[in-house]
Every structure is written in C-alpha cells, then in structure tokens.
Amino acid sequence: MAGTLAEKVWEAHLVRRGSDGAPDLLYIDLHLVHEVTSPQAFEGLRLAGRPVRRPDLTIATEDHNTPTLDIDLPIADLTSRTQIDTLRNNAREFGVRIHSLGDADQGIVHQVGPQLGLTMPGLTVVCGDSHTSTHGAFGALAFGIGTSEVEHVLATQTLPLAPFKTMAITVNGELPPGATSKDIILAIIAKIGTGGGQGYVLEYRGEAIRRLSMEARMTICNMSIEAGARAGMIAPDQTTFDYLQGRPHAPEGADWDEAVEYWKTLRSDDDAEFDAEVVLEAADLEPFVTWGTNPGQGLPLSASVPVPAEIADENERVAAERALEYMGLEGGTPLRDVKVDTVFIGSCTNGRIEDLRSVAKVLQGRHKADDVRVLVVPASARVRLQAEAEGLDVIFKEFGAEWRNAGCSMCLGMNPDQLAPGERAASTSNRNFEGRQGKGGRTHLVSPLVAAATAIRGTLSSVSDLELEGDVDLTTFDGTPLAPLSAPSFV
Amino acid sequence: MEKFTTHTGVGVPLRRGNVDTDQIIPAVYLKRVTRTGFEDALFAAWRGDPSFVLNQDAYKAGSVLVAGPDFGTGSSREHAVWALKDYGFRVVLASRFADIFRGNSGKQGLVAGIVAQEDIELLWKVLETKPGTEVTVDLEARTVHADDVTVPFQIDDYTRWRLMEGLDDIGLTLQHEDDITAFEAQRASWRPKTLPAKHLPSVPIEPARPVG
Numbered sequence: 001m002a003g004t005l006a007e008k009v010w011e012a013h014l015v016r017r018g019s020d021g022a023p024d025l026l027y028i029d030l031h032l033v034h035e036v037t038s039p040q041a042f043e044g045l046r047l048a049g050r051p052v053r054r055p056d057l058t059i060a061t062e063d064h065n066t067p068t069l070d071i072d073l074p075i076a077d078l079t080s081r082t083q084i085d086t087l088r089n090n091a092r093e094f095g096v097r098i099h100s101l102g103d104a105d106q107g108i109v110h111q112v113g114p115q116l117g118l119t120m121p122g123l124t125v126v127c128g129d130s131h132t133s134t135h136g137a138f139g140a141l142a143f144g145i146g147t148s149e150v151e152h153v154l155a156t157q158t159l160p161l162a163p164f165k166t167m168a169i170t171v172n173g174e175l176p177p178g179a180t181s182k183d184i185i186l187a188i189i190a191k192i193g194t195g196g197g198q199g200y201v202l203e204y205r206g207e208a209i210r211r212l213s214m215e216a217r218m219t220i221c222n223m224s225i226e227a228g229a230r231a232g233m234i235a236p237d238q239t240t241f242d243y244l245q246g247r248p249h250a251p252e253g254a255d256w257d258e259a260v261e262y263w264k265t266l267r268s269d270d271d272a273e274f275d276a277e278v279v280l281e282a283a284d285l286e287p288f289v290t291w292g293t294n295p296g297q298g299l300p301l302s303a304s305v306p307v308p309a310e311i312a313d314e315n316e317r318v319a320a321e322r323a324l325e326y327m328g329l330e331g332g333t334p335l336r337d338v339k340v341d342t343v344f345i346g347s348c349t350n351g352r353i354e355d356l357r358s359v360a361k362v363l364q365g366r367h368k369a370d371d372v373r374v375l376v377v378p379a380s381a382r383v384r385l386q387a388e389a390e391g392l393d394v395i396f397k398e399f400g401a402e403w404r405n406a407g408c409s410m411c412l413g414m415n416p417d418q419l420a421p422g423e424r425a426a427s428t429s430n431r432n433f434e435g436r437q438g439k440g441g442r443t444h445l446v447s448p449l450v451a452a453a454t455a456i457r458g459t460l461s462s463v464s465d466l467e468l469e470g471d472v473d474l475t476t477f478d479g480t481p482l483a484p485l486s487a488p489s490f491v
Numbered sequence: 492m493e494k495f496t497t498h499t500g501v502g503v504p505l506r507r508g509n510v511d512t513d514q515i516i517p518a519v520y521l522k523r524v525t526r527t528g529f530e531d532a533l534f535a536a537w538r539g540d541p542s543f544v545l546n547q548d549a550y551k552a553g554s555v556l557v558a559g560p561d562f563g564t565g566s567s568r569e570h571a572v573w574a575l576k577d578y579g580f581r582v583v584l585a586s587r588f589a590d591i592f593r594g595n596s597g598k599q600g601l602v603a604g605i606v607a608q609e610d611i612e613l614l615w616k617v618l619e620t621k622p623g624t625e626v627t628v629d630l631e632a633r634t635v636h637a638d639d640v641t642v643p644f645q646i647d648d649y650t651r652w653r654l655m656e657g658l659d660d661i662g663l664t665l666q667h668e669d670d671i672t673a674f675e676a677q678r679a680s681w682r683p684k685t686l687p688a689k690h691l692p693s694v695p696i697e698p699a700r701p702v703g
Contacts, residue, residue, distance in 0.1 A: 015667070015670050015671055015674045016667055016670045018649075021647070021648035021649045021652075022649050023649060025664060025667060025670070025671075027671070027674050027675075027678075029682055029683070030683060030685075036521050036522075036568075037521075037567070037568065037569065039524035039525075040524070040525070040526040040569075043524075043525075043526065048661070050661070053671075055685075055686060056684045056685055056686040057683075057684065057685060058685060059685040064518075064521075065522065068699060069698070069699050069700060069701050070698055070699075070700065070701070071696070071698045071699070072698045073698075077522075079522035079523065080522055082522070082524060083522050083523075083524055086524045097685050097686055097688050102696055103693070104690070104691065104692075104693050104694050104696065105690050105691075116689070116690060117683070118683045118685060120681075120682075120683060123682065123683070128567060128569075129566075129567055130565065130566050130567040130591060144567035144591055145567060145591070145594075146567055146568075146569035146572070146591060146594060146595035146598065147569040147570075147595075148569060148595065148598035148599065148660070149594070149595075149598065151661065152660055152661050152664065155661050155664075155665070156661060156664045156665060156668075156671060157671065157675075158664055158671055160660060160663075160664060162647065162649070194509060194561060194564055195509075195560065195561040195564070195587055195589075198561075198587065198589065198590060199590060225565075226565075228561070228564060228589060228590070230590050248689035248690050248691060249683045249684075249685075249689055251681035251683075255680055255681040256681070258679065258680075258681055259679075259681035262679070262681075294509055294511070294564075315508055315559075315560075319508060319509065381696050382691065384696070385694055385696070402699075402702050403699060404699045405696070405698065405699045412513075412518045412566075413518060413519075414518045414519065414521065414522065431511075431513070431565060431566075433511050433513040433514065433565060434513070434514060434536060435513060435514075435517055435536050436513050436518075439517070439536065
C-alpha cells in the first residue's frame with residue numbers, strides 16, 4: 001500500500017501493534033533530555049527502582065535555565081542552579097551523556113542533536129520539549145512529550161502512541177528576496193491557525209521547501225507545534241545527506257551507504273493519500289510579523305494591525321481585542337510604524353549559524369537604533385565558536401548588540417534574559433504568548449532578516465526598507481546550502 | 492494512579508479560547524524539581540486580577556474547569572497538568588485540546604473531556620448564572636451533568652479504560668518487554684548511539700560578560 005513519509009517511519013518502529021483500542025507501541029531511536037522536564041521523570045525511576053533502559057540512545061544538555069552571561073560563575077538564581085545540579089546528578093547516577101555549561105556541545109537541545117550528527121532521517125526522536133518537531137527537517141518523526149512520557153521512554157525506550165492524521169503542505173515556486181523560511185512557516189500558521197494542525201503530522205514539500213538549506217528547513221519544522229501539529233517532516237534529499245556526512249555521529253563506511261540507500265526510500269509515495277492538503281505559493285510571500293498573542297495572529301509586514309470591529313467571527317474578534325489590549329496596539333496602525341525596545345536574535349527557531357550570518361550581513365558597518373537593546377544568543381556553544389571564528393561577533397559588537405553565551409535565553413525567559421513589563425520586542429523565537437518573554441512583555445515574532453532591519457531602524461522593518469550598500473544578494477540568505485558548521489574532524 | 496469513575500465538584504467557567512500552557516503555568520515556575528506544590532502557579536498572571544474567575548469566592552473551590560477551544564496549546568510542560576491537579580481540578584472540559592496536553596492529562600489522572608462548543612456554552616450559562624453549581628462528570632457514561640443540563644463528552648476508549656482502572660503506563664508497557672528486546676535485536680547498525688560519545692575537539696568558551 002502507498003504510504004506517506006510519516007507512516008513509513010511509524011511502521012519501521014512498530015514494536016507491537018495495539019489491539020482493542022490500545023495504542024501502538026513505538027520504539028524510540030533518540031531521546032534528548034534537558035533540565036526542566038526531566039527531574040520528576042528521573043525521580044519516578046528512582047522511586048520505582050528502574051534503570052534507564054538505553055543510556056546509549058539518550059543525551060542530555062543544559063539550555064532552558066542557563067545564564068548567557070558569566071557562565072564561569074555559579075548560577076545566581078538558586079532554583080535554576082538546583083535544577084541544573086539535579087540534571088547533572090541524574091546524568092551521573094543513570095549513566096546518561098551530558099553536555100554541561102562550558103562544554104562546546106552545550107546548547108539548545110534541538111541544535112545539539114543535529115550538530116553532533118545524532119539527528120538523522122528515518123529516526124523517531126523525542127524530547128520533553130514541544131519544539132522537538134525541529135528534527136523532522138531531516139525526515140525523522142520527532143515530537144515533544146510530557147514528563148510522564150519522558151519517564152516512560154527512559155524506562156522502556158518506547159512510547160504507546162495513538163495514530164495521527166497526515167497533512168501535506170506544499171509550498172510551490174521560489175521565495176522572493178528578503179523572505180525566509182520563517183516567513184513561510186508564519187504564513188502557514190496564519191493560514192491554518194494555531195489549532196489547524198491538531199492531530200496531524202505535517203509534511204512540508206514543494207519546490208520552495210526543496211530549495212531550502214537544512215537549517216532553514218529546521219526553522220519550518222520547529223514551528224509545526226505552533227500550528228498545533230504533533231510533528232512536521234520534510235523528506236530527506238541530497239541537502240540532508242550533505243549536512244550529515246562527516247558529522248561526529250553520522251554513519252561511516254558501509255553503514256553510511258546502507259543508510260543513504262534506505263533514506264532515499266523515505267518519501268511519500270506519489271499516490272499516497274493525505275488526510276488534508278494545503279498549498280501556498282512562495283512567490284506571494286513577504287516578510288511576516290505577528291501582531292497578537294498567539295503565533296497564528298500574523299500578517300505581512302506591509303499590512304496594518306487589524307481593527308477588531310471589522311472581524312466577523314465573534315470569538316476571533318474577542319481574541320483580537322484582548323490581544324491588542326495586551327500588546328498595547330491600536331487597530332489600523334501600520335505594522336511598520338510599531339516601535340520596539342528590544343531585538344532578540346536566537347532560539348531553537350533561528351539561533352543557528354546561517355541565521356547569524358544573514359543577520360551579520362545586514363548589520364555589517366552599521367549601528368543599532370538609539371534606545372534599542374539588541375541581544376544575539378547563539379543556539380549552541382559550537383555555533384558561538386563558529387560565529388567567532390568567522391568574525392561575526394565583532395560585527396555584532398560594533399553594531400551595538402550584546403553577544404552572549406548559548407541557550408534558550410529570552411525565548412522563554414527562564415534565565416535573567418527577560419522583557420520588562422510593557423517592553424516590546426521583535427524576536428526571532430517561536431512564541432508570542434502573553435508573558436512568554438517576561439511578565440507583561442510584548443512579543444512580535446519575526447525572521448532574522450526582519451530582526452536585523454528592525455534593530456537598525458527601531459521600528460518593525462524589512463531589509464527592503466534599508467539602503468543596502470553595494471550589491472548584497474539577499475537570495476543567498478536562505479535557500480542556498482551554506483558551509484556546514486565547522487570542518488569535521490574527529491577526536 | 493487513583494481510579495476515576497465519577498466526580499462531582501464546583502464547575503468553573505473559563506471563557507477564553509487558546510489558553511496556552513504558558514498561561515496555565517508561566518515558565519518561571521518550572522524550575523522546581525518536585526512533582527507537587529504547583530497550586531500557587533496555576534494561571535499565575537491572571538490570579539492577581541480580582542475579576543478572574545478563580546478569585547471569586549463561589550468558584551474558588553472549583554474542580555471541574557469548563558474552558559474555551561484549544562486548551563493547553565504551546566509548550567509540552569506537564570507542569571500545566573500538575574498545577575491544575577494541585578489546585579484541585581480533576582476534570583477539564585473544552586471543545587478542542589492540544590494533543591500533548593491531552594496526552595499529559597491522561598497520564599496524570601486528569602480527565603480532559605471533549606465537549607461540543609454549543610454544549611460548553613450551555614455549561615457556561617449554568618455556571619455563570621448560578622455560581623458555585625456542582626458539576627458531575629461520569630467517566631463510565633461519558634456525560635457531564637450540571638443543574639438541568641446533561642451533555643455528552645468524548646474521551647478515547649483506551650485513556651478512559653486506563654483512568655477507570657488507575658493503571659500505570661510503564662507497568663503496562665513492561666509487560667511486553669520481550670517484544671522490545673526482540674525489536675532491538677534487529678535494529679540497523681547505522682542508527683545512532685550517543686555512547687561512546689563522539690564530538691568535535693573541545694575548545695574553551697570565553698564567558699560573555701555584562702555590557703557597560
């Protein structure tokens with residue numbers, strides 16, 4: 001029978017098919033662990049006297065709580081320090097590999113897996129973090145789980161899972177200059193809504209997706225959860241193989257050949273049936289920005305803040321009124337007139353080396369707008385090292401930005417990097433929920449290019465608002481595979 | 492896990508859609524390493540507002556939350572379920588739930604029942620006109636009863652069975668440990684292992700310092 005990519009990966013991991021309404025039992029290839037959602041899971045194992053079944057399929061890192069300044073000093077926030085100490089102790093006790101603060105492979109868990117070459121096509125990948133959908137960019141079935149499920153995977157390396165539906169999202173054509181994969185996913189979420197993907201695994205396909213680099217694909221899959229989806233996937237191709245080959249944990253020799261041969265079969269069959277289909281034309285896209293308090297409340301930057309009275313649906317109107325009140329915005333205001341206080345560049349959505357390169361290209365030789373705070377936080381310590389090797393840190397610092405250590409940082413403000421009440425940010429992260437980046441903080445989700453242009457002008461802007469010096473080819477910001485992170489060499 | 496058959500308690504109307512898990516429990520409360528004691532964190536941003544439903548005496552002792560569509564979206568934090576349970580909620584009713592939240596609820600004995608939006612509106616009306624009304628949730632019959640309103644709710648058969656039996660998922664899975672071992676024996680050798688660890692050479696990281 002013809003199958004979709006997601007169904008093929010599912011079938012390949014079936015330990016036991018459920019009967020009488022019981023869910024299927026699926027094997028988990030890779031379990032990523034961080035400090036926030038794991039302490040209660042390890043405690044559960046300890047109380048039940050259970051070991052971690054497969055420490056060799058498990059890896060931990062510190063990201064959510066970690067400070068981005070003074071990482072060589074003890075963590076000032078005692079509860080954060082306790083949570084990180086707890087992870088370190090659990091890793092030691094249960095024999096789990098850990099990359100701690102100060103280690104070159106410490107960083108956001110969704111960057112660490114790919115950069116080590118642990119994330120590959122055809123795997124099942126889980127983590128107690130909803131943005132685990134990121135790894136779907138490689139053609140893996142990857143999804144976020146709760147702490148009870150973290151404990152379940154630690155104990156059994158499996159998960160009982162109810163079947164999902166499949167949705168094909170086809171993005172035809174070619175992105176216009178200045179538009180990025182972030183704009184694709186923001187446009188998709190605005191189109192299908194924050195609940196539009198519920199119960200589905202999304203598969204992104206079409207020419208515009210094929211043209212994207214691996215990191216740009218990760219940005220898209222990362223935000224699948226913001227459409228409510230269980231996971232997002234992209235069929236692996238040469239771009240995927242090129243990204244992986246030579247990374248520390250990528251297969252070698254005969255294993256590599258066998259793997260690639262198998263990975264090439266990981267695509268939805270031509271006659272596979274999806275439960276739903278959505279089509280977008282990339283050429284119609286332009287830089288997107290959110291105006292409200294959920295990621296579905298987004299519009300092209302050239303638009304104006306919606307006027308609630310003009311919204312027909314009552315629930316949507318009430319939601320818009322509430323969102324505008326929280327955001328301190330007037331309906332009808334052109335989005336380009338919205339002034340920001342902070343620009344945050346980072347997160348598992350857009351804190352990778354390509355993001356930093358594209359931002360640096362725009363910022364080079366300029367200075368930030370007065371009164372705007374600019375924070376650049378690489379997704380991992382390795383990304384930071386790479387950026388420094390390329391001199392990007394100097395560009396950021398000369399621009400007036402703060403160059404920080406790796407972590408989740410202001411994406412969710414569990415560390416000291418937070419917005420003050422009423423402070424407005426253009427953020428390359430993934431969620432604009434009330435209070436997400438700090439109590440009372442106001443978030444506009446944007447692409448790295450929009451973040452860069454906004455940092456220069458002080459109001460929400462795109463690169464087309466800038467007078468770029470010389471011949472800067474914006475089309476290379478996204479879509480063209482750039483050199484992989486650091487030349488591979490093995491220890 | 493405690494067995495769940497029926498529950499009767501004060502119903503709380505939460506007239507909001509898209510209540511994400513950042514609203515249910517903000518990230519700042521996720522730093523704890525325990526599984527209990529999250530009751531103070533529930534809806535933390537809204538608890539300071541005297542007009543918020545849980546700040547009204549009639550609803551304070553609520554244990555059945557009747558919410559708008561798309562409840563529990565966003566972050567996978569199971570703390571959202573713990574906070575609801577620690578506060579005293581046993582049931583959440585909504586017309587749509589985020590998948591991860593619904594899954595987490597089932598693992599922790601919190602009933603996440605899907606009720607048609609028009610029935611949610613009926614329940615809201617009852618609970619708002621007669622604050623403090625008790626709601627009875629019958630998991631066996633899959634019905635919700637409040638005053639003169641009785642409406643059905645949906646929950647999948649397997650979760651319902653587990654909740655009614657009070658069964659632990661890990662124990663259930665480990666009954667099939669032989670199947671897991673057999674599956675592991677035939678996994679392809681190219682599939683990655685985190686151990687022994689391989690990585691690029693270690694390089695010292697220069698700590699970033701505060702500016703100015």
